[in-house]
Amino acid sequence: MKLLDLQGYASPKDSKTHIRIPFELEEGCVKLNLRLQYTPKTLRLLKESYDLYILPEHREYAIANADRHLPLKNLITLSLDDARGYRGACHRQDEVQDLYVSDREASPGLMAGELVPGPWSVTLSLHCIVTDTCTYRLEVWTTEEDSI
Amino acid sequence: MKWFACELHTHTLHSDGSQTLGELAAGAANLGFDAIALTDHNTMSGLSGKAEIERKYGLRIIPGMEWTTFYGHMVTIGLSAFADWRQANRDGIDAGIENVHRLGGIAGLAHPFRIGSPACTGCFWEYEIGNWSAVDYIEVWSGTFPSIQTNNRRAFDLWTHKLNEGYRISATSGRDWHAQGETDDPISVTYLGIEDDAVAGNGGSTALSLHEETLIQALREGRASVTIGPLLTLTLEAGDALYAIGSTVPTVVERREAAEDPVRANLTLDFSVRTGLWSLQKQVCRLKLCSNLGEELNLEVPSSSDEQMMQFEAQLRDSTPDIPRRWIRAELWGTVRGVDVLIAFTNAIYFEEGGYPR
Numbered sequence: 001m002k003l004l005d006l007q008g009y010a011s012p013k014d015s016k017t018h019i020r021i022p023f024e025l026e027e028g029c030v031k032l033n034l035r036l037q038y039t040p041k042t043l044r045l046l047k048e049s050y051d052l053y054i055l056p057e058h059r060e061y062a063i064a065n066a067d068r069h070l071p072l073k074n075l076i077t078l079s080l081d082d083a084r085g086y087r088g089a090c091h092r093q094d095e096v097q098d099l100y101v102s103d104r105e106a107s108p109g110l111m112a113g114e115l116v117p118g119p120w121s122v123t124l125s126l127h128c129i130v131t132d133t134c135t136y137r138l139e140v141w142t143t144e145e146d147s148i
Numbered sequence: 149m150k151w152f153a154c155e156l157h158t159h160t161l162h163s164d165g166s167q168t169l170g171e172l173a174a175g176a177a178n179l180g181f182d183a184i185a186l187t188d189h190n191t192m193s194g195l196s197g198k199a200e201i202e203r204k205y206g207l208r209i210i211p212g213m214e215w216t217t218f219y220g221h222m223v224t225i226g227l228s229a230f231a232d233w234r235q236a237n238r239d240g241i242d243a244g245i246e247n248v249h250r251l252g253g254i255a256g257l258a259h260p261f262r263i264g265s266p267a268c269t270g271c272f273w274e275y276e277i278g279n280w281s282a283v284d285y286i287e288v289w290s291g292t293f294p295s296i297q298t299n300n301r302r303a304f305d306l307w308t309h310k311l312n313e314g315y316r317i318s319a320t321s322g323r324d325w326h327a328q329g330e331t332d333d334p335i336s337v338t339y340l341g342i343e344d345d346a347v348a349g350n351g352g353s354t355a356l357s358l359h360e361e362t363l364i365q366a367l368r369e370g371r372a373s374v375t376i377g378p379l380l381t382l383t384l385e386a387g388d389a390l391y392a393i394g395s396t397v398p399t400v401v402e403r404r405e406a407a408e409d410p411v412r413a414n415l416t417l418d419f420s421v422r423t424g425l426w427s428l429q430k431q432v433c434r435l436k437l438c439s440n441l442g443e444e445l446n447l448e449v450p451s452s453s454d455e456q457m458m459q460f461e462a463q464l465r466d467s468t469p470d471i472p473r474r475w476i477r478a479e480l481w482g483t484v485r486g487v488d489v490l491i492a493f494t495n496a497i498y499f500e501e502g503g504y505p506r
Binding site: 075 | 161162188191218268270
């Protein structure tokens with residue numbers, strides 16, 4: 001059953017903010033599925049700046065030495081709370097994350113365990129938005145006992 | 149005192165690492181570590197299967213979590229439960245540290261001067277700390293071959309500055325280890341000192357005879373020595389008593405007639421640790437005693453290629469009453485990869501006389 005399909009837009013001024021997205025989990029869920037995606041992932045501007053402003057013979061050196069931090073990346077991470085408390089976080093750079101939690105298993109970062117009915121929430125942490133606009137989409141759906 | 153080789157900052161694929169806990173433990177055991185702290189970003193789910201992996205590799209795994217926040221990365225270890233990292237206020241970290249303490253854990257600043265946003269949001273420490281006494285440790289060395297990096301030098305200077313102000317804060321290294329893979333870089337080790345009677349009976353010098361809390365307590369109390377080579381340790385001898393790294397020399401001992409009963413420093417360089425896993429070119433190194441009074445001793449010492457233990461003794465000069473000695477530590481300097489760098493340093497021994505703002 002679909003619980004959430006939420007799309008939003010973020011800009012650099014939304015960097016360093018959390019978005020808490022509550023939802024209600026009903027009795028009978030055996031697997032909770034989450035999908036987070038956001039785009040674009042990287043800011044290409046610097047690459048373009050290099051092409052524009054740096055002599056071709058110097059570009060290779062500049063890029064090689066800037067690589068450690070470039071290209072600049074948007075980073076949105078997801079953490080999950082159930083009706084009783086924290087269920088973990090998925091802190092990584094992937095711009096598409098298909099995640100789940102169930103009684104016995106969970107995606108890396110999340111904690112398996114009872115799917116207690118009640119108020120749950122996803123927190124999206126917008127660590128850094130470097131592009132003018134970043135589109136994100138969060139889908140949450142349940143898999144019920146009888147659909148397995 | 150027995151010294152256990154620890155790596156206190158690691159990640160798995162439960163956050164942004166690309167290794168399982170088993171792969172991490174295998175790699176750590178191969179590098180001669182006795183213990184690691186798993187400090188995944190904002191989650192502790194990676195600890196699943198910990199007991200079995202500890203037995204398999206003879207390696208203690210300390211539970212931890214790196215608070216990966218917008219204004220700083222804070223390594224926490226030894227918590228009994230989750231402490232929420234999702235506070236956004238730059239002046240709110242004191243409450244966060246308090247929460248970590250309430251749950252039995254300790255907290256340290258991770259790589260406080262690494263480049264921050266937008267290259268790596270939160271990697272540069274921007275929290276305003278109201279109560280520095282609550283900070284348990286500063287990760288003054290981050291990454292491999294840490295002592296060559298300017299951001300680590302800034303972190304080391306921050307630690308020294310805080311010691312000068314009278315705070316008692318431990319210093320550690322942390323590789324911030326995300327993936328297995330060969331490296332030629334020197335690897336740093338944080339040795340934690342465990343009292344002999346805290347190492348369980350049956351001759352157990354292996355890490356598995358230790359409770360994780362014993363290791364955390366050692367770090368909490370500053371019984372730590374950090375190195376990319378030999379193990380450097382320091383004790384002070386005063387008034388028939390011996391003071392180890394992390395301990396405090398009481399005023400009554402310090403104030404004795406110095407001429408009759410001077411404070412003696414015993415320094416040990418142990419070249420036999422983690423045999424074959426590091427090397428130092430043949431050279432004359434400099435062994436120093438440094439305190440808030442400056443450089444108190446600078447000895448030229450040979451590096452050893454035959455795994456021996458070297459001991460040195462020195463007598464501390466009297467500190468003048470108007471500038472009391474607050475802390476003292478040992479440092480080993482020498483050439484690594486053609487660069488003059490800090491090779492090893494101990495945590496501090498403190499002096500009660502020097503005051504303490506706690």
